[in-house]
Every structure is written in C-alpha cells, then in structure tokens.
Amino acid sequence: MGFITRKTAIVGIAELGEPRATxxxxxxxxxxxxxxxxxxxxxxxxxxxxxxxxxxYGYSIMPAVILPEYLGIRPTYVDSTDIGGASFVAHVxxxxxxxxxxxxxxxxxxxxxxxxxxxxxxxxxxxVISEPPYQFELPYGPTVVGNYALAAQRHAHLFGSTDAQxxxxxxxxxxxxxxxxxxxxxxPITINDVLKSRVVASPLHVLECCVISDxxxxxxxxxxxxxxxxxxxxxxxxxxxxxxxHDTMSQMPDVTDLPAKYSGEKAxxxxxxxPQDVDVAELYDSFTITVMVALEGLGFCPVGxxxxxxxxxxxxxxGAFPMNTDGGGLSSCHPGERGIFLVIEAVRQLRGGRxxxxxxxxxxxxxxxxxxxxxxxxxxxxxxx
Amino acid sequence: MAEYLKPIPRIDVMSKTYWxxxxxxxxxxxxxxxxxxKQFYPRPFCLKCGSENLGWLRASGRGTVHTFTxxxxxxxxxxxxxxxxxxxxELEEGPRMQTNIIDCKPEEVKIGMPVTVVFQPVNxxxxxxxxxxxxxx
Numbered sequence: 001m002g003f004i005t006r007k008t009a010i011v012g013i014a015e016l017g018e019p020r021a022t023x024x025x026x027x028x029x030x031x032x033x034x035x036x037x038x039x040x041x042x043x044x045x046x047x048x049x050x051x052x053x054x055x056x057y058g059y060s061i062m063p064a065v066i067l068p069e070y071l072g073i074r075p076t077y078v079d080s081t082d083i084g085g086a087s088f089v090a091h092v093x094x095x096x097x098x099x100x101x102x103x104x105x106x107x108x109x110x111x112x113x114x115x116x117x118x119x120x121x122x123x124x125x126x127x128v129i130s131e132p133p134y135q136f137e138l139p140y141g142p143t144v145v146g147n148y149a150l151a152a153q154r155h156a157h158l159f160g161s162t163d164a165q166x167x168x169x170x171x172x173x174x175x176x177x178x179x180x181x182x183x184x185x186x187x188p189i190t191i192n193d194v195l196k197s198r199v200v201a202s203p204l205h206v207l208e209c210c211v212i213s214d215x216x217x218x219x220x221x222x223x224x225x226x227x228x229x230x231x232x233x234x235x236x237x238x239x240x241x242x243x244x245x246h247d248t249m250s251q252m253p254d255v256t257d258l259p260a261k262y263s264g265e266k267a268x269x270x271x272x273x274x275p276q277d278v279d280v281a282e283l284y285d286s287f288t289i290t291v292m293v294a295l296e297g298l299g300f301c302p303v304g305x306x307x308x309x310x311x312x313x314x315x316x317x318x319g320a321f322p323m324n325t326d327g328g329g330l331s332s333c334h335p336g337e338r339g340i341f342l343v344i345e346a347v348r349q350l351r352g353g354r355x356x357x358x359x360x361x362x363x364x365x366x367x368x369x370x371x372x373x374x375x376x377x378x379x380x381x382x383x384x385x
Numbered sequence: 386m387a388e389y390l391k392p393i394p395r396i397d398v399m400s401k402t403y404w405x406x407x408x409x410x411x412x413x414x415x416x417x418x419x420x421x422x423k424q425f426y427p428r429p430f431c432l433k434c435g436s437e438n439l440g441w442l443r444a445s446g447r448g449t450v451h452t453f454t455x456x457x458x459x460x461x462x463x464x465x466x467x468x469x470x471x472x473x474x475e476l477e478e479g480p481r482m483q484t485n486i487i488d489c490k491p492e493e494v495k496i497g498m499p500v501t502v503v504f505q506p507v508n509x510x511x512x513x514x515x516x517x518x519x520x521x522x
Contacts, residue, residue, distance in 0.1 A: 135394035136426045137483045139513050141456065141464040146471050149454035157452070157496040201471075202455040202491075249452075250425070250473050250481040 002239060002270030007100040009227035009234035010092070010382065012041025012220030013344045017182030019213030019333045022117040026057060027070050029112030029216035034071055037218035042231035043106060048220075050077035050104035052095060054087035054337060057113050067110065077104035083244060083378070084371020085284050086259075088219070088339035090378035092367075093240025093267075095221040105222060112216030113335035137248045145209055145287070147249050147373040149201035152289040154255045156203065158304065163203055165307035166288035167194035170207050170330055172316035173285060177327025179317070179357040184211045185331045208288040210329035210338075217340040219347075235347045238273065238364070239381040241266025247375050256304075259377030260297025260368060267366075267379035268299075275299045278381075279362040280349045281321065282342035284370040285328040294368050298379065322359045325349060339369035343380065350384040389507060390463030396510065399427050402441055404511040410504045412514055414480055416442040425480035446502035447519065448476040455491040470494050474516050488517035 014036035016029055030053070038044055051073065053063045064080035079094050081087055088111055095107035155161050171191055177183035189207060197206040227234035243262035246252045268274060275298060283294045292306040300321070301309035315323035324330070326345040329338050346365035348354055367380045396404045403426070406413035414425045419436035430437045453472035459465060470486040472494070486494050487503070499519040504512035
C-alpha cells in the first residue's frame with residue numbers, strides 16, 4: 001500500500017451541467033463551482049488552504065494566481081499542473097500527497113471553460129503556437145483530431161481494429177447519456193449512424209469525436225480524519241499515478257506504449273488493487289481511440305484486444321464493464337480539458353446516487369485522464385469503504 | 386506564385402543547421418559522435434547517451450509511412466482548401482518526423498509505404514521537406 005492510501009478523501013463535488021452556458025464567463029464558472037462543491041462538503045472558501053487548476057482559455061496567465069484572486073482566497077499551497085485533459089485527475093493525486101504529507105489541509109480544485117458559447121473549434125483549429133519544437137510540426141497542418149487519427153490508423157494496422165469496433169464506444173456512451181439530463185446529446189445512436197457520420201480525419205468519424213461544450217466543476221479533498229465530520233460519505237483516494245511521454249506525434253513511442261500503462265501501474269500498486277477490482281471506470285474519451293488505448297494500457301484487456309473488448313456493447317448500461325456512465329466527452333460535455341468530470345462521476349457512483357445510471361454495489365471506481373496527443377495520463381482509484 | 390499561407394518555421398539557434406540544409410535540398414539529422422544514435426528534431430545533446438558531441442548526417446531521404454491520416458477539416462489558413470495527408474514518416478536511418486505525403490491520391494497512402502523526400506520551396510531561407518511515394522516521378 002502506498003503512503004497516501006486512504007489518508008485523504010474527496011468530500012465535495014459540483015458540476016455546472018450546462019453544455020450551452022451562454023450567460024456565464026469561465027471565471028464565473030470556476031467561482032460558482034467552487035462555492036457549490038464546498039457547500040456539498042459542508043465547508044466554505046475560508047476553510048481552503050490549497051488551490052489547484054490547470055489553465056485559463058485564451059490567456060497565458062497564471063491560473064493558480066488569478067483564480068485565487070477571483071475567489072478571494074490566499075492559499076498556501078498551489079499547483080497548476082497542465083497536462084491537458086488529464087490535469088484534474090492528476091490534481092487529485094497531488095492534493096492527496098500534499099495533504100498526507102501535512103503540507104495543506106483542504107484542497108480545492110476547479111475547472112471552467114466556454115468554448116461552445118465562444119465558438120472555438122477545439123479539435124480542428126490548426127495549432128497556433130510557434131515555439132520550437134512546433135516549428136517541425138505546424139507547417140504540415142496537424143490538428144488534434146488528426147493526431148488521434150494517426151493513433152487510430154496505427155492501431156488498425158497493428159491489430160486489425162475496425163471502425164465498427166470503435167463505434168461501439170460511441171453507441172454505448174450515448175446510452176449512458178440518455179440517463180443524464182445534463183448531457184449535451186441524449187438521442188440514441190447506432191453503429192451505422194457513427195459510420196455514416198462525416199470523416200473528420202481518417203479514420204475518425206464525427207461521432208467518434210467528443211462534443212464541444214461549455215462546462216465546469218470542482219472537487220474538494222481533505223484528510224480522511226476530517227472527512228468523517230463532514231456532510232457526505234467520504235470517498236477515499238486509494239491510489240494515484242501519472243505519466244507523460246511526448247507531445248508531437250513524431251516523438252510518440254507507439255500506441256502499445258502510452259502513459260496509461262505507467263500511470264495505471266503506479267495507481268494500482270499504490271492501492272493494492274488490480275483491474276478486475278474496478279466496479280466502474282471513467283476513462284477520458286476525447287475520441288474513441290483514446291478509450292481503446294487506455295483500456296489496453298490500464299490492463300483491462302490485453303494490448304491490441306480493445307476492439308474485441310468493447311464489442312457487443314460491453315461498456316453500455318447493463319454490460320459487463322460499465323464505463324463513462326455520465327455520457328462522457330463523446331456525448332455529455334467536453335469544454336477542452338474534461339478530467340474533472342471523470343472524478344466527479346466516479347464520486348457520484350461511489351456515493352450511490354445515480355438512479356437508473358447507478359452501477360449496483362460500486363465499491364471501487366477508476367478515473368483515467370488522457371491529455372494532449374495521448375501525451376499524458378493520470379489514473380486515480382477511489383473507494384467508498 | 387500563390388501566397389504561402391501555412392505557418393513558416395521559426396529558425397532559431399538550435400534549428401538553423403537543419404533549415405539551412407533544407408534550402409540546399411538536404412535533409413539533415415543529428416548523429417551522436419559518441420554513440421552513433423541518430424535523432425530528430427535537433428536537441429542540445431544526445432537523447433540516448435547525453436553527449437554534447439553531435440554531428441549532422443545527410444539522410445538519404447528514404448523512409449516508410451509509420452502512420453498517417455487524411456485530414457478533411459482544418460480551419461487554419463493554408464489548410465482550409467481540401468483534404469491533405471498528415472503523416473509520420475520513419476526515415477531509414479531511424480528517426481521519425483511529421484510531414485505531408487504528396488503527389489498521390491490520399492486514399493493510396495498506406496502504413497509501411499516506401500516514400501522519399503522532396504523539398505517544397507517556402508522562401509529564400511528554407512524549404513519544407515515533404516514525402517512522396519518512392520518510385521513515382
């Protein structure tokens with residue numbers, strides 16, 4: 001067991017639940033989510049001594065400085081690790097370590113972004129940073145979808161995975177979204193619908209790509225000891241791991257050797273658990289291929305076998321591997337970096353309040369964030385007993 | 386000549402030799418004089434052994450398609466006109482680089498396809514290495 005195992009718990013969560021939030025700014029979302037998550041915990045901003053966030057869209061400024069100002073707090077422990085979508089999953093692990101080490105007591109993690117209402121096309125804009133090493137990439141026209149498509153082509157080449165197999169993920173995730181009133185898209189889709197949707201960057205179809213929505217959320221972490229005296233049943237942090245491997249695609253090792261392998265290994269070892277101990281999984285789903293390689297890297301199936309694994313709707317409601325139970329990025333919400341929603345949904349499942357979308361007897365949940373261009377991974381194992 | 390709308394690489398101290406090479410239609414990669422490791426893109430030291438004793442090797446220009454995608458949608462100027470192939474090519478010397486596959490129909494591109502470098506003029510300082518199927522004129 002790791003040093004931090006069961007020493008801390010998630011005690012408060014909040015989610016905006018408005019994929020089309022035209023009347024809110026991103027700072028406003030951060031602040032409203034902070035207040036709501038602290039209320040959920042039975043705490044206030046005055047109790048917070050540690051603050052985490054990753055980035056502010058459109059501004060190259062210090063998130064761990066400007067957001068505390070906006071919130072009116074003066075934390076004495078901060079972390080603005082930005083590894084893309086995985087950031088917030090990593091923040092929970094960092095918070096757990098800091099609290100366990102006695103460096104802070106109450107950690108607040110917040111996220112908010114409004115790409116939908118500001119008309120940003122997150123996955124298909126050209127990448128506009130001109131610093132090295134991007135000078136060897138930008139002249140050739142990469143896009144985020146394109147980068148993930150490179151991985152999907154590679155996976156198909158190495159293992160024979162098919163468009164239809166990847167489409168199973170889109171269909172299954174949409175089924176979960178039908179049970180989430182806050183999901184952006186809730187009408188059921190079929191494999192055929194996915195395969196007929198426009199190819200954005202071959203082989204990825206539109207319905208294999210996450211939505212672009214507004215959204216936000218917050219998570220509060222504190223010591224297991226303090227958690228006993230607060231409002232909600234504590235959701236204990238059992239294990240955490242993270243890994244970074246590359247950014248530009250020429251530097252990616254291969255789809256068989258990605259951060260999930262390393263972050264997962266660390267988290268499972270720390271928690272003293274194995275993949276078969278996980279009752280519900282929330283895996284970052286920027287694209288279908290993101291999920292495929294995460295399933296393999298985390299050890300839920302052998303490398304190369306994720307196509308078979310997700311077939312016959314295994315990850316759908318009623319299936320043997322409940323996954324992305326809020327409708328994920330593919331159907332529910334994706335404002336740019338959606339790691340926080342993985343944590344929020346995992347906590348909700350373990351608290352037991354998900355109604356028709358509740359995974360029965362859920363005791364252990366796994367949240368895995370993927371960021372950048374399959375560049376980073378952060379894995380979190382949570383438990384309710 | 387049509388206006389060049391794509392991002393123009395920013396030449397810096399570390400990349401100068403590489404881009405100057407492209408102006409001469411040479412594809413230069415770093416070769417470690419200590420351990421023979423070949424790498425791209427240029428770094429201040431060998432990523433394998435750490436030595437700062439790096440030389441430059443003129444690559445043959447031949448390689449294979451490691452992976453690719455046909456991008457149908459990119460809103461950025463210079464790429465908005467229609468489908469193009471974005472790819473990672475593995476040079477026969479070992480290192481991989483991002484590029485476009487040109488001079489063939491996008492649907493003809495396959496992983497493992499042999500390709501060879503061609504240099505697309507950009508300005509008087511540099512040219513952009515692109516790759517086309519080997520054996521094609």
